[in-house]
Amino acid sequence: MLRSGALAWLVLLITTISISLSIPAYSAPPALSCDHLGSRPATTSTGEKPQSKVWNFAGSWWSVFPTNAGGASSAGTWLWRLHNDAWTETLRLSMETGTKADVKVTGNLAHILLYDATPELVSVAHVDGTYQLWSSRPAPSSLSLPNSEIATIEIDSAGRMWLATESGTRLVVHYSDPPYSTWNGPLTLATGCSDDDISVITAFPNRTIGVLWSNQNTRRFGFRTHSDGAAPHVWSADEVPASQSAQNIGLGMADDHLHVAVGRDGTLYTAVKTSYDTAGAVKIALLVRRPNGTWDALYKVDTAGTRPIVLLNEAEGTLTVLYTSAEGYNNMIYKRSLLAPIAFGERTTLRTGYFNDASSTKQNYTGEFVVIYASRTEVCGSRCASVVSVQAHLAGTETANRTESMMSPFFLIPKPHRFPD
Numbered sequence: 001m002l003r004s005g006a007l008a009w010l011v012l013l014i015t016t017i018s019i020s021l022s023i024p025a026y027s028a029p030p031a032l033s034c035d036h037l038g039s040r041p042a043t044t045s046t047g048e049k050p051q052s053k054v055w056n057f058a059g060s061w062w063s064v065f066p067t068n069a070g071g072a073s074s075a076g077t078w079l080w081r082l083h084n085d086a087w088t089e090t091l092r093l094s095m096e097t098g099t100k101a102d103v104k105v106t107g108n109l110a111h112i113l114l115y116d117a118t119p120e121l122v123s124v125a126h127v128d129g130t131y132q133l134w135s136s137r138p139a140p141s142s143l144s145l146p147n148s149e150i151a152t153i154e155i156d157s158a159g160r161m162w163l164a165t166e167s168g169t170r171l172v173v174h175y176s177d178p179p180y181s182t183w184n185g186p187l188t189l190a191t192g193c194s195d196d197d198i199s200v201i202t203a204f205p206n207r208t209i210g211v212l213w214s215n216q217n218t219r220r221f222g223f224r225t226h227s228d229g230a231a232p233h234v235w236s237a238d239e240v241p242a243s244q245s246a247q248n249i250g251l252g253m254a255d256d257h258l259h260v261a262v263g264r265d266g267t268l269y270t271a272v273k274t275s276y277d278t279a280g281a282v283k284i285a286l287l288v289r290r291p292n293g294t295w296d297a298l299y300k301v302d303t304a305g306t307r308p309i310v311l312l313n314e315a316e317g318t319l320t321v322l323y324t325s326a327e328g329y330n331n332m333i334y335k336r337s338l339l340a341p342i343a344f345g346e347r348t349t350l351r352t353g354y355f356n357d358a359s360s361t362k363q364n365y366t367g368e369f370v371v372i373y374a375s376r377t378e379v380c381g382s383r384c385a386s387v388v389s390v391q392a393h394l395a396g397t398e399t400a401n402r403t404e405s406m407m408s409p410f411f412l413i414p415k416p417h418r419f420p421d
Contacts, residue, residue, distance in 0.1 A: 050200035219252025
């Protein structure tokens, strides 16, 4: 029988081991291990910049993109399921081959904005392991978005769907209530924008939604919020994100490249591109809005690159900004940072070749993420997960958890997680 002192030490040892196994400690973001996905013929790009075409549900990854008759049983825009690193056709959503999708998932429903010259909303439900048209509205919902470049969708806590887009030089929103058959608007949030500017809409855990946009005429980004349930036309004043970081060089701070992720506490992370267009100046950047509504100073990601997206892993405490290495079709690259402090390391090449227009998920990920991008002729992609090496794990002892490896007789080396197909 163990003496009380020995028993206490045994309990302490077991507790310490348990903590060390459940809380990985990093001095830098762990590396990514990525598998490249099988390709499909492309009939349009995998853009546009603020949209998200990939999601995870019921243990599988899904995506929406068009292809020709050589890439599926018939030409059109398809909903795809990832199986063994290859996209398999699940449901044809449209006969059109030039659509650009933005997908919002809520429960077992996926609402899919198919943006082209005649935009429409298609909604599908996950039933018995696959997707089928939503019985509450099996027909597409048509939208009129004149003088628009691109659009994104979001659903607030009251179930109202919002769509953010531009109409000429105005930044506008439209809204619809379930089952999203008819649309109201537009409501104007900003005027005096360039006809090249775009926006993105997202929901926050404090029952608000927010719209971020670029304004290349004022050389700033804009941001306004709306409280769920308030009158549709009532929005906050423009916060002019990170204006304290704006520099009077090149064509200014704002360009029409933006993509967002939101943390559980309401922190907004936005990958953007500037218009500084000056050697040595920041080109790819991260804007961060804290839950109290304040904006951090701009974080530098890179002095070159284009079309960035941001992916958030709160369980791991990391951000990944993934983008094309230079304008046009080039290598796909990424940089990673811890959530605190935010500081991006060196470039890492995701894939060498001629690619552009990365798109992934609105969801924050835990084990792995999937990203699609396109060459001039094919829809391509990658599946990535973090790999924690012995060296990286031991480096954790340099942090506040420095007793971890010293007190544990063994180490947990997390394996890259893959959702079952």
